[in-house]
Amino acid sequence: MYRTMPLSKQQPRFSRMIVVVGIICLNILGFLGSATVTFASAPGGNVADPVIRAVDIAKPAIVRIITFINGRLTVRFSNTQIVTFPLTGSPYQITLSGSGSFISAHGDILTADHVINPPQQDLNTFLEQEAAQDVTNYYNKHSNSPATVDQITQALTSGQLPSNGQYGTPSSVAYLSTDYTGPLSATSVQNIPQADFATVDHIEAQSPVNDKDVAIIHVSNMNDMASIQLDDSSTVQPQDQLTIIGFPGNGDVSTIPTDLLTSSVNTVTVSSIKTTDTGAPLLQVSGNVEHGDSGGPALDSNGNVVGIVSFGATGQGSTSFLQASNSARGLVQSLHLDTTPGRFETEWKQAFTDYAASTPRHWHKAQQELGQLATNYPAFKALTPYLNYAKDQAKTEPLPQTQSQPQSSPSFLNGSGANKWVIVGAGVVIVLVLLLFAGVALRRRRATQIPNASPIGQPFNAAPTVASPQMGQNSSMNPAQGIYGTQVQPRPQPQPQSQQSNGLGAFGAPPRPAPGQWPAQQPAQPMPGYGHATRNIPESQTWPAPRPPVQAPFNPANNPYNPNNPAVPANNSGALVPWPCGHMNRPGARYCSVCGEPAPSSPTIRKYEQ
Numbered sequence: 001m002y003r004t005m006p007l008s009k010q011q012p013r014f015s016r017m018i019v020v021v022g023i024i025c026l027n028i029l030g031f032l033g034s035a036t037v038t039f040a041s042a043p044g045g046n047v048a049d050p051v052i053r054a055v056d057i058a059k060p061a062i063v064r065i066i067t068f069i070n071g072r073l074t075v076r077f078s079n080t081q082i083v084t085f086p087l088t089g090s091p092y093q094i095t096l097s098g099s100g101s102f103i104s105a106h107g108d109i110l111t112a113d114h115v116i117n118p119p120q121q122d123l124n125t126f127l128e129q130e131a132a133q134d135v136t137n138y139y140n141k142h143s144n145s146p147a148t149v150d151q152i153t154q155a156l157t158s159g160q161l162p163s164n165g166q167y168g169t170p171s172s173v174a175y176l177s178t179d180y181t182g183p184l185s186a187t188s189v190q191n192i193p194q195a196d197f198a199t200v201d202h203i204e205a206q207s208p209v210n211d212k213d214v215a216i217i218h219v220s221n222m223n224d225m226a227s228i229q230l231d232d233s234s235t236v237q238p239q240d241q242l243t244i245i246g247f248p249g250n251g252d253v254s255t256i257p258t259d260l261l262t263s264s265v266n267t268v269t270v271s272s273i274k275t276t277d278t279g280a281p282l283l284q285v286s287g288n289v290e291h292g293d294s295g296g297p298a299l300d301s302n303g304n305v306v307g308i309v310s311f312g313a314t315g316q317g318s319t320s321f322l323q324a325s326n327s328a329r330g331l332v333q334s335l336h337l338d339t340t341p342g343r344f345e346t347e348w349k350q351a352f353t354d355y356a357a358s359t360p361r362h363w364h365k366a367q368q369e370l371g372q373l374a375t376n377y378p379a380f381k382a383l384t385p386y387l388n389y390a391k392d393q394a395k396t397e398p399l400p401q402t403q404s405q406p407q408s409s410p411s412f413l414n415g416s417g418a419n420k421w422v423i424v425g426a427g428v429v430i431v432l433v434l435l436l437f438a439g440v441a442l443r444r445r446r447a448t449q450i451p452n453a454s455p456i457g458q459p460f461n462a463a464p465t466v467a468s469p470q471m472g473q474n475s476s477m478n479p480a481q482g483i484y485g486t487q488v489q490p491r492p493q494p495q496p497q498s499q500q501s502n503g504l505g506a507f508g509a510p511p512r513p514a515p516g517q518w519p520a521q522q523p524a525q526p527m528p529g530y531g532h533a534t535r536n537i538p539e540s541q542t543w544p545a546p547r548p549p550v551q552a553p554f555n556p557a558n559n560p561y562n563p564n565n566p567a568v569p570a571n572n573s574g575a576l577v578p579w580p581c582g583h584m585n586r587p588g589a590r591y592c593s594v595c596g597e598p599a600p601s602s603p604t605i606r607k608y609e610q
Helices: 007-037 050-061 120-141 149-158 325-335 343-355 362-376 381-395 416-448 602-609
Strands: 062-076 082-085 092-102 108-111 163-167 171-176 197-207 214-219 241-246 264-275 281-286 297-299 305-312 319-324
Touching (some): 050 241, 050 297, 062 108, 092 120, 092 241, 108 305, 120 149, 120 163, 214 325, 281 305, 305 325, 319 325, 343 362, 343 381
Antiparallel strands (some): 062 082, 062 092, 062 163, 108 214, 171 197, 197 214, 241 264, 264 281, 281 319
């Protein structure tokens, strides 16, 4: 017999539905949150990080220093054959590159001494490389055994061909980086605007490369520039993280001025504190430090100079050495330099600090301050991306209603304001979706509930115990009431069917078989309304439906369902009797008070009891 699916078996399906909906909503929330607070295109990077913010503020003060030296190379081929190259009489021009930084607003630049005053050994190497082709051509012309350029270069380096170099006075030029000028339209170094570079007019103070290897040089026509402050290098300890800004030679992948003047930023770790034989303090660091970084500043977490790139190990590895900033501070004190930040540096630092803030109205303040900088310093074109971004953010930044009750404005750099609205909106969506699914599940559960019929295995004609009139039952029970006196809804009229109904057609039960027939075995079918399909079993293996118990031959005189049978005494006590549908009803009822099945007749009873 069919039974209603218990609620405990419906609950797992409903719980799984809620879990699936919850997972979907959480995924949506995570996607919206990540999409809202991620701004990879924001100029300056993660400016909420104080180290990155300090580096961004310091970068406009970095310069690339190019040193030019004229030289001639004299080569002794024999005691009687001594030749000076180039043969035209014009000198070779050796070009060396290094880095530096403004330490004052008046054109004072800190760098390594060997950048503006290269040692003789280094100059000889570069001069021999410059003259190698001319020397090879001359040798092959006057010799019966030709040689290659590499062979001649090796002979000059090893001394097999003795040589001597003569050098003029070095001259250096400081080029502003694109962190100040912005991208350049020049197509070659010779076309760089004059406002973007300046010739070093003199060396103010220096300590040679075999001592402290630091120098302070001066450039004219560059006043009120960006600058970096020197800090006490004695506070640096091993395992500290430092940031180096410079122009490594290996980073020159093209000759386009914008690429040549774009600085590189690298992080190094302090490995040890050392001292040279002359007493100069050194910071030994590990990390990516290259030729061309020489003279560049090493910044602490506050963006102050604590070291100057000096030299590296000649063997394998990445060990490099920085001259301590205290060596440079001694030169500054001897020169009585004024390193107080100028107007530009003060306003730029304030504008960038407001740009990176998350306080109310910080976008409006940054827009105003950056705009003022652009007006007062038109050559500072690198601030254009910051200004444009601040303008865009200020358009959507809410302003406080009153000064006494400031409201937090959303900062799209840290995502605090964005998270607030994302959480609120996603919460509303989740609640609505959960309510919708709960309503659908509740409606389906109500639609699938069926009053419990007789338990499986109970005899078809077994009747539950009914209270007798002596227990307080009213013998004259209203037919419109059920067993417990509850109001029974009007019974629906039976519809004509090709086969006799058993009253459970609305819930998927099979129709009652025709008289004299027993239903054939059918393959198991899915039970409608629960969403679970029964395993498909071959017809030969289908479990047979149970037959009703064998009863004695039918006797009309014993038919308890026919109140008009004179052989059956009238039941005036109101006691209920079981019907073939499995429900209890009064003997005189025309329809089942539970399922609406018509009252059984004697022929129908005979069909089910035989």
